[in-house]
Amino acid sequence: MANLRTKGKSTIVWVLMGMLVLGLGGFGVTNFGGGQTEVGRVGDTKITAGEYARALQNQINAYSQQTGQPFTVQQAESIGLTQQVQSQLFTAAALSEEARKIGVSVGDQKVADTILQAPNFRGPNGQFDRTAYGEMLRRQGMDEGEFEAQIREDEARLILQRAVATGAPAPQPAIDQTVRWMLESRDVTWREITADQLAGPVERPNDETLKAWHQANAERFTAPELRKITYVWLTPDMLEGEVELDETALRAEYDRRIAEFQQPERRMIGRLVFPTIEDAEAAKKRIDAGEVPFAAVVLERGLTLDDIELGELSQEDLGGETGEAVFALEQPGVVGPFQSDLGPALFSMNAILEPVDISFDAAQDELRGEAAADRAARMIEDQSGDFEDMLASGASLEDVAEETPMELGQIDFDAAAAPQHTGIDGYQSFRERAAAITEGDFPQLYQLDDGGVFALRLDEIVPPTLKPFDEVADAVAEDWIASETHGMLLALAEEEAMSTEPAASHAPAPETEPAAEAATEGEATEGEGTETAAAPEEPEAAAPVGQTVEALTRDGWIDGTPAELVAQAFAMTEPGLTHVVNAKDRVFLVTLDAIHEADMTGEAATEVADTVRQRLEQSLQNDLFDYYVRSVQAESSIQLNQSAINAAQTMVQ
Numbered sequence: 077m078a079n080l081r082t083k084g085k086s087t088i089v090w091v092l093m094g095m096l097v098l099g100l101g102g103f104g105v106t107n108f109g110g111g112q113t114e115v116g117r118v119g120d121t122k123i124t125a126g127e128y129a130r131a132l133q134n135q136i137n138a139y140s141q142q143t144g145q146p147f148t149v150q151q152a153e154s155i156g157l158t159q160q161v162q163s164q165l166f167t168a169a170a171l172s173e174e175a176r177k178i179g180v181s182v183g184d185q186k187v188a189d190t191i192l193q194a195p196n197f198r199g200p201n202g203q204f205d206r207t208a209y210g211e212m213l214r215r216q217g218m219d220e221g222e223f224e225a226q227i228r229e230d231e232a233r234l235i236l237q238r239a240v241a242t243g244a245p246a247p248q249p250a251i252d253q254t255v256r257w258m259l260e261s262r263d264v265t266w267r268e269i270t271a272d273q274l275a276g277p278v279e280r281p282n283d284e285t286l287k288a289w290h291q292a293n294a295e296r297f298t299a300p301e302l303r304k305i306t307y308v309w310l311t312p313d314m315l316e317g318e319v320e321l322d323e324t325a326l327r328a329e330y331d332r333r334i335a336e337f338q339q340p341e342r343r344m345i346g347r348l349v350f351p352t353i354e355d356a357e358a359a360k361k362r363i364d365a366g367e368v369p370f371a372a373v374v375l376e377r378g379l380t381l382d383d384i385e386l387g388e389l390s391q392e393d394l395g396g397e398t399g400e401a402v403f404a405l406e407q408p409g410v411v412g413p414f415q416s417d418l419g420p421a422l423f424s425m426n427a428i429l430e431p432v433d434i435s436f437d438a439a440q441d442e443l444r445g446e447a448a449a450d451r452a453a454r455m456i457e458d459q460s461g462d463f464e465d466m467l468a469s470g471a472s473l474e475d476v477a478e479e480t481p482m483e484l485g486q487i488d489f490d491a492a493a494a495p496q497h498t499g500i501d502g503y504q505s506f507r508e509r510a511a512a513i514t515e516g517d518f519p520q521l522y523q524l525d526d527g528g529v530f531a532l533r534l535d536e537i538v539p540p541t542l543k544p545f546d547e548v549a550d551a552v553a554e555d556w557i558a559s560e561t562h563g564m565l566l567a568l569a570e571e572e573a574m575s576t577e578p579a580a581s582h583a584p585a586p587e588t589e590p591a592a593e594a595a596t597e598g599e600a601t602e603g604e605g606t607e608t609a610a611a612p613e614e615p616e617a618a619a620p621v622g623q624t625v626e627a628l629t630r631d632g633w634i635d636g637t638p639a640e641l642v643a644q645a646f647a648m649t650e651p652g653l654t655h656v657v658n659a660k661d662r663v664f665l666v667t668l669d670a671i672h673e674a675d676m677t678g679e680a681a682t683e684v685a686d687t688v689r690q691r692l693e694q695s696l697q698n699d700l701f702d703y704y705v706r707s708v709q710a711e712s713s714i715q716l717n718q719s720a721i722n723a724a725q726t727m728v729q
Contacts, residue, residue: 115720118169118712121176125724126217132161133728149728158725168233170708175232182231190227201349201418202378241701246692254688255681259674261629264645266637267622269569269663271561278560280553289556290545296555297548302538303489305510308473308482309500311528312452315481330436339432343402345386345394346424348374353420356413360422363410370410370424388429398423453527460529464521473519473533506530565663569656573665576654622665627672641666
């Protein structure tokens with residue numbers, strides 16, 4: 077589907093296919109039944125509170141899945157997600173209203189086909205499952221009639237989109253020009269200008285110069301803001317020495333987790349169900365004959381290997397003749413057909429997992445460490461109420477440390493510095509609190525990720541401060557030398573680049589005097605001829621030889637060099653030019669040797685042209701549909717019920 081570029085709209089997938097994918101693909105979906113209050117309408121097409129709540133819940137669920145953390149309505153509002161969902165709904169309503177006005181609709185068969193093809197409503201056999209269909213709608217708070225009406229509207233909107241957006245071919249000249257630009261290649265010669273090419277190293281200047289540099293570049297020698305924080309904390313590791321665990325407790329824990337330490341031999345199993353035993357037998361014959369692999373049969377059934385995966389099973393889990401046949405295999409293979417609770421099926425054995433037999437004695441050390449940490453975390457949890465009461469009554473952190481097992485500490489916290497793996501600033505929860513606390517905040521108890529607790533107090537904020545020169549004199553000298561060296565390298569590079577200008581390098585050679593032509597070694601003539609003849613005897617130091625790269629493309633790279641080198645190679649327009657590249661504190665010379673035009677007749681050009689054509693046409697279609705949607709919205713009477721929107725948002729978890 078095309079992406080709408082109107083502000084506030086996301087993908088046309090949701091607009092045109094409604095809740096078929098996003099609406100039914102979320103997790104933890106809340107029942108929004110009974111929400112028929114209108115949050116708004118476009119013309120005669122209304123948007124109910126239930127529709128808005130479902131759409132918002134699905135977007136929030138998607139964010140939660142992506143981040144792995146709960147995402148709230150308040151967070152959704154803060155990033156504009158609620159407005160985005162409203163925009164989607166009103167766009168869809170405007171299109172539905174336009175479809176209604178011009179009489180665009182679809183028949184019952186199209187609605188049925190859409191529902192039957194939806195993967196959300198398929199059972200284990202890959203076919204439409206009415207039970208799954210009904211259960212999914214129940215979770216959404218919709219009945220079949222309401223959902224099917226939604227599908228009908230979605231399909232009508234899809235017809236509008238196709239009618240508006242299709243028939244916008246990309247101009248061929250634009251395609252050709254883009255392909256030529258993308259497939260053009262170049263030959264370049266490059267070399268890096270390094271400090272060893274200078275006359276000598278840059279010496280350290282006097283202190284007066286360095287002090288001036290220190291002041292002129294103060295930001296480089298300024299200490300970051302520091303937050304002086306006093307804290308108390310207690311972690312399970314601090315209490316492990318106080319935890320006593322007898323063998324009885326350890327054996328009880330071993331028995332509770334026996335499934336981890338004692339497991340029979342298992343197999344990784346897949347199950348492919350067929351409508352009839354005859355179908356299953358026919359498939360097994362084809363597999364045994366080597367006509368098709370098992371995976372191909374799975375695909376023929378409209379499924380994937382993930383769809384049929386049963387996971388790790390023991391012979392007892394499989395039971396009966398199925399278990400016997402599967403566990404008789406000594407290497408991966410397929411057995412069956414056997415009758416399963418879903419019908420006749422073939423079973424694929426994909427891997428053999430050896431039995432697990434870890435004795436209590438072997439597991440004792442692991443159990444002791446884990447149990448001690450768990451017991452210590454529970455001890456902290458039991459005492460946390462007392463810690464909170466002390467803080468709430470006005471006790472200082474020093475008092476808490478003196479009267480409880482909590483330990484007192486101080487830290488100069490730099491929010492921009494990388495966290496340490498040891499100490500309290502290695503905990504993300506502490507870092508977040510330390511960065512947010514103000515001097516007026518009273519100490520409170522907070523949780524650490526490992527079951528520990530902490531409280532903190534901001535004593536002072538030390539603003540960014542220029543470090544005294546005497547403390548950073550060596551660093552200032554290194555910085556000055558590096559800057560001076562870099563400047564000299566740039567000057568040397570510019571000088572060499574000027575000496576290779578095409579006008580100079582390709583100028584006609586001056587006519588040679590006859591005497592100079594006749595001169596040989598030891599017979600030099602006076603004047604200009606003398607210099608020409610003497611040059612081979614005392615040559616100047618040759619510049620380092622560059623490295624040549626042929627057929628370099630725009631998306632190519634040169635190992636060991638920054639990307640700016642390739643960019644400069646394609647910024648030059650005339651072969652023979654040499655440019656200086658100043659990138660990442662390094663200096664390069666790059667010479668354009670040759671430009672190779674794109675081969676417009678090759679297979680690569682055809683493939684690139686197809687891709688360019690698709691993207692240009694997609695962009696044109698997006699723009700056409702965008703303008704159409706804007707026009708429809710502008711011509712429609714839009715009503716918004718903010719109080720109903722606010723009420724609907726309270727329905728969302």
